[in-house]
Amino acid sequence: MSVHVVLAGGGTAGHVEPALATADALRRLDPDVTVTFLGTSSGLEARLVPERGGHLVLIPRVPLPRRPTPDILKVPFRLRGAVREVERLLEDAQADVVVGFGGYVAMPAYLAARAARIPIVVHESNARPGLANRIGARFAAAVAAGYPDSGLTGARHLGTPLRTSITSLDRAAGRAGACESFGLDPARRTVLIFGGSQGARSINRAAVAAAGALVGAGVQVLHATGADHADDIREAVGDASSSYKVLPYIDRMDLAYAAADLAVCRAGAMTCTELAAVGLPALYVPLPHGNGEQRLNALPVVEAGGGLIMADADLTGDSLAGRLLPLLEDPTRLDAMAAAAARFGRRDGDTALAQLILDTAGSER
Secondary structure, X not given: OOOEEEEEOOOOHHHHHHHHHHHHXXXXXXXXXXXXXXXXXXXXXXXXHHHOOOOEEEOXXXXXXXXXXXXXXXXXXXXXXXXXXXXXXXXXXXXXXXXXXXXXXXXXXXXXXXXXXXXXXXXXXXXXXXXXXXXXXXXXXXXXXXXXXXOOOOOEEOOOOOOHHHHOOOHHHHHHHHHHHHOOOOOOOEEEEEOOOOOOHHHHHHHHHHHHHHHXXXXXXXXXXXXXXXXXXXXXXXXXXXXXXXXXXXOOHHHHHHHOOEEEEOOOHHHHHHHHHHOOOEEEOOOOOOOOHHHHHHHHHHHOOOEEEOOHHHOOHHHHHHHHHHHHOOHHHHHHHHHHHHHHOOOOHHHHHHHHHHXXXXXXX
């Protein structure tokens, strides 16, 4: 009898990508496993899950306010409706285990699974857990974390599930082909700049201001700007554009990592985990909002010697060039940082979590 796993990971890439990687690992370990994704129509999962051949069931979105607002009074009613829908789904699917990755989708999934007495596995990618996972972990059969000190009682440090295109990446072997795909020269130092799927305004602004200094020093730049900013940034870099490649979005981040010697980026959990796994040093500019989790995400790899941190408020064209150029002109230090990042990173988070899920389902049976 095959195991039926329900994965609740919706909203942002930080929730969706680990769920997708876990589904792939589950199928590798048990070809007979059945996987159902829970998501909302407004999250990235609405596009990514079907694109990768997954079965997605949509439930109502239940946002949880970070601060007391009038909307908080609506949460119990919205949550109750979502929980009922998930309860029906779990019963119809005869689910054996529910796995949550945090976010809007996880809370109703945890509550429905608890009511149905279906075992729960919680995975937390961030260094500081969100509300849904803090609650879910209290009655979960197993808790896994991407960081050693997640703050969740009983959590096992398994790393974060990553795509096989990342975990199998050999940056050195793939550099020439990756550079060619972006129109870059593999013999020159390359900086990868990105701020997530929507870009990051402060990073974009500082990168444009630093373009002259970087290109003037012989550095190439590969800049993923976000779809709404690409044309303006191409115009702003002007004459530097032959060495400054502007893309609205990069679908093949494995190629971007292989082409780069150094990255400039935010510090979301997936970004930090992927960069460490492939051994790419980075200048992390944590998002200055939220509960401070992005700085905490970057700190361990930075303390291990695999990156640097700059506060968003300190980010200017001059400060960016001033941090990047000394590194790019010191290959020995850059190589040491790459090695430190790789030692800190983990590439087996998908298999480790998938095995935990199957073990949990089996033991409960």
